[in-house]
Amino acid sequence: MLKSRFLWKVWGSMALFMAVSSIIFGFFVGSQVEQSALKRIQGALFDQSLSLADSLSSYLDTEESLPIKLLEGTTPGVMARITIVDSEGKVLADTDSAPAKMMNQLDRPEIVASSASSFGFSLRYSDALKMDMVYVAIRLTSPSGKAGFLRLALPYRVVDDEVGTLRNMIYASGGAIGLGLLMIAYYLAYRLLNPIAKVTRRAYAIAQQQYQVRLPNRRFDIGQLSEIINEIALGGQQRIDELTKNRNQLAAVLSGLTEGVIAFDLEQRVLHINDAALSMLSLNVEQALNRNFYELPASRQIKTAVEKCLSEQSNLTATVKFGERTFECCCLLMTSDKEEPSGGIMVLEDITEKMHLEKVRSDFVANASHELKTPISAIRGLVETIIDDPRMPEEVVNRFINRINSQAIRLDAVVQDLLHLSRFDSAEADSNLSRIDLAELARKIYVTKSYDAGDAGLDINLKIESEPLEVDGDSEALNQLIANLVDNAIKYNIEEGKVEVRLYKKRSSAFVEVEDSGIGISAEETQRIFERFYRVDKARAGSVGGTGLGWAIVKHIAQAHKGGVSVDSQLGKGSVFSVNIPLAEQEIDHAVKIS
Template sequence: MNENRPTPTRLALLLASIALPVALVLAALVAAGELSVHAALLGGAAIVLVLGLFGVKLLQDLWSIIAYAGTLSQLPPSAESPPPPSLRLAPEELRAVVRRLERGRAIARERLQAQAAAEQALLDELPDAILIVGGDRRLLRANRRARALFGNTIDGRDIAMAIRHPAILEAVDATAAGHKDSLSFELSLPGSVKREFMAYVRRLPDADAGGAAAVIALHDLTSVKRAEQMRADFVANVSHELRTPLSTIIGFVETLRGPARDDATARERFLSIMDEQSARMARLIEDLLSLSQIELVEHETPSTPVDICDTIRTVIKMLEVTAAEKAMPLETDFETGLPPVRGDNDQLVEVFQNLIENAIKYGEKETPVTITVRREGSRIAAAVTNRGEPIAREHLPRLTERFYRVDNARSRRLGGTGLGLAIVKHIVNRHRGSLAIDSGAEQGTVFTVYFPAR
């Protein structure tokens, strides 16, 4: 600070204040004959010089302390304190002042950090994603839920880099500028699984360009929206898929009550068909319920470590008898030392049960079903391969659609519901993985699922 530096005028005043009493004492000694004029002049000059040098250094120390105190008063509480001034001749009392300034600043900073930690802990317990934005659009703070959505490195970034949605940007600008006190609207955020939110943006009191200007709260509507969509899909799909077996059963019941009432042979044949159609409806309902449950939690990534190879071994034991009926050995080739994946073991069992069971159903008799597990970069790849009639290329992109069948008659004859691969797709999506399908006369049909390695 320039006003605290020693200036020629201040130095002249300091020297004058030192020289005046010295000159009076020496003049008295000369008048009393105790000291010659020459000696008095030399002695006075020496005394003034020594005292002046000492006084200048002491004054510099004092001005350094004043400048240090001024700097501390202008810093925001959260900023790092500058190093204390280097004092040369200041007495202990002045040095104690500097230490008290430092300690007071440290205590204030500790209190502020404790308050910020308490506020952050409170924000982290909220179920909604909370983001606090400055007047320059930069993110100042986010709670645990927001970091789970947008990453742990969002502090200090422009809101446009974290939430790529124009409605959010417009709402932040409008509230930060004071045009609106609050806004609310629904929005969708893209990703491996699309998510639906109700967004609330509110201007903070005393907002300014340098501090917190607005708060964003995102209430997750994904489960609600999925439930609504699932209800609609469930009604449409069930009414379509159950119509045929129900019509068959109703027709046979009417026949058994009428023309075939006393025909034992027809009765046994009709009852057998009715039993088959009832079992088909039971499988369909079971798969629909399973799919609905998976979709309901698809946006929630599982976190339990799972050994994929152990999971597949469990499925193989379940299907050994089925494979033996067609003389199809289940061969495995697992890479050793693979890390676990984060997953839901029950759902992963369902994935590989569907894939291996399909490989047995649609594979040629007396040909092997091969299951391989490999690490590919940061992913674990598990592939199920069978030998059978290849699937035409135009069908591959649609195989995971609900109720899509390459051959309807064959699928129904083999007991398929048309939902198995849809279930696989949604479980893999929940695990933030991917599904690849390839088919050809040479390599056979290969279903490969990729999961992020833990």
């Protein structure tokens, strides 16, 4: 039993803990006592200096240095070193050294501190006495009005002696108590671990499939341990069944994950692959399970990540391409109970959409910066030109001011559109919902936009197939949605073209369609027209004053109202934009009855 490493680890750890605890406790207590002693000595010196101030202030009026015996005779019973210094730092009297041999004291820390406050304190090395000293200084004023300083000092060894004695007592008492506790701990550990060693030997035999071996019952908790091990020997199959059940549950959890998970061994052989990973890599179970990674029809980057994880025995994360999809591949090294590598786990996350959204965000920031910078630069250039030429003709100034105004209007339009987008990107869009009749709203917009269409030489018509068309929505937002669709139909139309606005209900949704006979949109561009700042015809958009946000605002307003937007267009033949928004509850019931 004395050779038991566990016994000596327990006993040795306890001994080390007690020794370290005693040292740390002694250090902190000693530090606290040291601080307390310093404060006490400081207070004592300060009190003594105040009591001696009246009797020693008259020495400031003397022109010559005072003898040591004269000063000692004036302050009987005072153990501290006493020094009197005039306002210029000259030592007039000192109980331990001749004043003439002492340097100017005006730069001493305690003197400097007492000049700024009622007293000064310092702990420093004394060149005259060759030892650390504790100093306290106060200001003096002689009967004739001369200023100076009174300084008292004690050797720091007084504090060292007090702290050292206390620390020795702590270490001695801690050692004695610790030794007694260690002896008791050794006895208890021996009594506990001796039967455990016997149980361990028989348990090892059971682990070697000698299930006929039984452990004897012991006192205390050892008897319970024996019973538990006996139950393990009798219930081995039950444990195996439980492990099988847990494995199946883990497989069910992995199959339900949206991330792809692949487990592999040191030979890069696939041990497990969930449904998400099979879908991402376009594989079936037979193609992947128990196959080497190099045999899988997967991306070379994925195979390299597995090889690097095992060769470098470290976790790694990489972004890999597989066909048209992008994955974030994370390889985690698995270790056995012996902390040795046993394989790894690969987690695949499809970040194709995330990468697309990041690109959209980056493009949006760049486009927004450009759209804001252009009018700002124009305004700044025009203003600087006016400022630099104070004799500019009034006609030119007015023309510049008109251009500044047009650029300011353009800048305001961009900012307003950005604010609208921000509003419908957030959850605040639901806060202003009310019952809205889209038919009535469309009539008002039709009246307003008829003038714009007439100015552009276009024919505009409104067709409302069913009324009312009530939805729960934001009146201002829905007004802007329809207005933006009509505006774009007018702006991107041909000469003497047509615009038709149609409203109808279908099942549980209200539909708003705007058809134009304009320039049309290609199939490739219809996928992007609802992106922010995207323009189909950039030259035409600049001439008609568009911000590139109109269709994006339409999309976000529709989505904020739990609806959607679509476009059907052909180049040179015009476009049809369709927005659907869920009807209000009573409108849904009415639509169902009609159908």
